[in-house]
Amino acid sequence: MSSTPPPPKPAKNAPPRLRLKSRLGKYRIEARLMEGNYSNVYRAFDTIEGHRVALKIPHPHLADEAFLSDFRKEARLGSRIQHPNVLSLKDASIIDNHFVMAYPLGTESLCDRLARRVSSTNLELFIEQCLEALAELHQHQIIHCDIKPENFILFPGPVVKLADFGIARLAARTIKASGSGTLGYMAPEQAMGKPSFRSDVFAMGLLLYKMVTGHVPEYPFKWPPPEYSKLRRKAHPAFIALLRKSLEPESRRRFANAQALHKAYMNLPAAALL
Template identity: 65%
Template sequence: MALRKKLPIPRLRTKSRLGKYRIEGVLAEGHYATLYRALDTIEARRVALKIPHPHLADEEFIESFLKEARLAASVDHPCLLSLKDASYINDLLVMAYPLGQESLADRLTRRIASASLSTFIENCLEGLAALHARRIIHCDIKPENFIVFPGPTLRLADFGIARQARRTLNASGSGTLGYMAPEQAMGRASTRSDVFAIGLLLHRMITGHVPEYPFKWPAKGYDRLRRKARPEFIALLKRALDVEPRKRFRDAGAFLAAYRQTRKTALILR
């Protein structure tokens, strides 16, 4: 692999212009890209701009972002964050996405009413099910990758390490520790691994606790889970969090179908 160019990370200033976009501030900065809040001055809409760090921009690095852009542009579902536009501007790869209100990680710092929580659970499963229906494994399910939009509704984002699946994906163990199935950490991810990760996320949304390795049931927060959810839904969650992949739902579509049968009574309204 070619050596990466040691170029400075661009610090786009507030009110500066980048093509048709006017930068309004930084939303987040990661190891590989910076996310900006910007105004599309032609469409008069605010967007989130994802710009890979140019000092890492060798051919392999940029190709990974181009694959992400193509995948995000190809999805069309209300619970998936699709790409609005991607282009090179001033030698920078710029990926424009709809701008949400906040991430689910931020939203979880405040109390969520039971009615909204029920909607969020269904949105999470709908978005992931839409990917699985196209034989795509997300591989990085976590609160930061769900974006809150007015409604409120959630959209699943960040397909940076999503992979096309056949039966099972022989991946490299990519993902986020704390929201990763045991077999995914060993490089054997599948749609069932995403089911496990979404189970961890739903448990966190309801109880405030993320089950930890070795993932024995019941996990920390079980008393709160019993106060907030009915036995039928708890049984679904337990199945999603089984450490043996073959005992879980085969994919998010199966999990969603089972959830919809209990949706109206899944949570105990207070």
């Protein structure tokens, strides 16, 4: 999780937040890093181990017994996934009636990093690591359902780690998705309540498009999408073909999963970005 807190404004009827400097078990709350539809993320200091962590805490109104039962299963699975590009779960426990998940604390999100200039070398590194992370999740039969730059956390190296795996899918059971308005990184079939591995591929395609062009096409769009001229200037035609297949509106025409997408990327010419 990222260490730099953005300045989010409180939403109307927002769930209650933990007070800064308050204690939650061994953790001292220092800052709120993110406020989401189903959880808040805080920077906290572990007063026993003596280091800072990121705490993800589901909103109380979502945490019924059925939700928490599935949450525990996902937490157990997440704790077993060991991959350099997947954010590992340090601990999951119930503290003062809060379901608390502790993660390593990163430096910033990929979203924050993309707001500044990124060299071609680092951009290719970020792309490869993002693809490896999602391929690892799909290898474990986990559909992420919320691929976006905010859910990739940077650590020194630089190393990119994917966060929130499995949790977004659980939240989707509780929060009804809408097919109207801007879909962001959501695949069309996911907006209709039918997510799959191919939905994650679509979202990753949008993320890659943004990483190269700085723009996220709003669905529905026809090929070529906006900023295509910039994509042609910066990317090899084979990379553009990979993006186009990832962004097919009909899910069956996309890569079947992230493993297939990652394999196709690794088979591209050496200079995928020009």
